Amino acid sequence: MTFGRTLRLGFLVGAMVTFVVLARTPRISIPRVEPVTATGEGGVIVETFVVDMPADAVALTHSGALPLEVVPASAPKLTDPELDRGLALLAKVRNERGEVVGFLSELALTAKTDGDRVGVGDWTLVFPGRGTLFLHQEAPGRALVVGGTGSLAEAKGALVAITDGTKAKDGALVGKVELRLVREPAA
Amino acid sequence: MKLAWLAIAIALGGCSLVGSSPTTRTVSESFFIDVPQHGVALTHSGKMMLTAGPPGIPLLEEKAIRNGVAIIMKMRNADGDVIGFGSELEVFPANANLLEEDVVWDTDWTLVIPGRGTLFLHQREHSGELGPKVIGPTLKSGKPWVGDWRVTSTVGKGVIAGGSGEFEGARGWFIESIRLERFEKKGVMTGTVELAIHRQTSS
Numbered sequence: 340m341t342f343g344r345t346l347r348l349g350f351l352v353g354a355m356v357t358f359v360v361l362a363r364t365p366r367i368s369i370p371r372v373e374p375v376t377a378t379g380e381g382g383v384i385v386e387t388f389v390v391d392m393p394a395d396a397v398a399l400t401h402s403g404a405l406p407l408e409v410v411p412a413s414a415p416k417l418t419d420p421e422l423d424r425g426l427a428l429l430a431k432v433r434n435e436r437g438e439v440v441g442f443l444s445e446l447a448l449t450a451k452t453d454g455d456r457v458g459v460g461d462w463t464l465v466f467p468g469r470g471t472l473f474l475h476q477e478a479p480g481r482a483l484v485v486g487g488t489g490s491l492a493e494a495k496g497a498l499v500a501i502t503d504g505t506k507a508k509d510g511a512l513v514g515k516v517e518l519r520l521v522r523e524p525a526a
Numbered sequence: 527m528k529l530a531w532l533a534i535a536i537a538l539g540g541c542s543l544v545g546s547s548p549t550t551r552t553v554s555e556s557f558f559i560d561v562p563q564h565g566v567a568l569t570h571s572g573k574m575m576l577t578a579g580p581p582g583i584p585l586l587e588e589k590a591i592r593n594g595v596a597i598i599m600k601m602r603n604a605d606g607d608v609i610g611f612g613s614e615l616e617v618f619p620a621n622a623n624l625l626e627e628d629v630v631w632d633t634d635w636t637l638v639i640p641g642r643g644t645l646f647l648h649q650r651e652h653s654g655e656l657g658p659k660v661i662g663p664t665l666k667s668g669k670p671w672v673g674d675w676r677v678t679s680t681v682g683k684g685v686i687a688g689g690s691g692e693f694e695g696a697r698g699w700f701i702e703s704i705r706l707e708r709f710e711k712k713g714v715m716t717g718t719v720e721l722a723i724h725r726q727t728s729s
Contacts, residue, residue: 396584397569397586397596400566411581413582414566417566417611419600419608422640425638425640431591439588440590441591442586442615443615444613446613448638465615465617471632471648475690477690486648486688
């Protein structure tokens with residue numbers, strides 16, 4: 340067999356294998372809401388999300404030592420010794436037009452433990468039909484993208500949480516938390 | 527000529543092995559979620575065959591998120607000690623029919639282990655025979671299903687999408703497997719979820 344024929348045969352086999360793999364890969368049909376974005380300095384993509392508290396809070400729990408209401412009130416608390424500095428939040432996410440476009444979890448450690456820093460937290464934002472963003476927060480207010488999926492798989496950037504429009508009232512955070520996502524333009 | 531190509535391929539393969547083996551190793555570790563005792567909160571559109579809770583939890587009813595499921599849970603190690611907490615966020619396809627189809631959906635796990643760091647995981651899961659073998663008979667009879675049904679729910683391998691602390695820059699894969707022991711008509715499951723994580727680390 341000549342090198343040319345070997346190459347052609349290899350190409351054919353490769354194409355067939357690719358076809359079979361693609362045909363067997365499950366696809367998921369999910370409706371999506373188109374993102375509302377703006378372009379900032381240097382071409383960065385800016386997208387603003389809003390969590391309207393307390394209406395958008397789905398669940399919130401912690402050890403019980405924090406001055407925040409657990410939601411729902413009967414939710415189990417993180418009273419286990421290893422978790423007593425933890426805080427977990429599930430919330431709905433709106434775009435800047437106020438439409439619910441996704442949901443998130445924020446998992447945080449609110450006080451110093453061995454190996455942790457105060458204010459360390461992790462955000463996971465899910466936008467059905469678009470993908471997911473994984474963010475890690477080392478300092479209060481700003482989280483860095485550490486990974487993503489779907490159309491956000493290659494995302495690089497940061498999320499800034501702006502809580503100026505909120506206040507604590509009767510153990511609950513009231514007002515709009517603005518989450519400003521700044522992404523680098525796609526290469 | 528073929529021998530020459532074969533020699534080149536063997537040489538490249540050899541170089542690849544020599545170049546990677548001393549510096550890369552895989553660390554495997556499993557985390558477990560016992561259901562329902564480790565569950566903290568679970569919500570969805572209200573139309574899935576799982577009980578949302580605790581009572582009063584808002585549902586994901588809005589159009590863009592009504593195919594979503596959001597869960598917060600505690601997790602334990604193999605010794606039974608609670609060592610972390612996490613979230614599992616899922617998006618199902620529109621009009622999924624768990625009773626009759628092998629439904630495939632996207633799942634994102636975020637696992638926080640205080641003192642160690644965080645792991646972000648992504649996978650595609652599938653329902654397999656959960657509908658016809660467990661949910662269907664339970665709904666039909668009205669009686670709880672009791673048994674020992676084990677399944678790997680991950681389609682292929684899930685991926686480690688990122689991490690922090692000890693897991694910063696982590697790469698590798700994971701498999702979710704489920705052992706179901708009881709399922710009630712109202713959607714309460716009893717069993718154990720295992721996340722077997724395989725991290726590639728450089729040394």
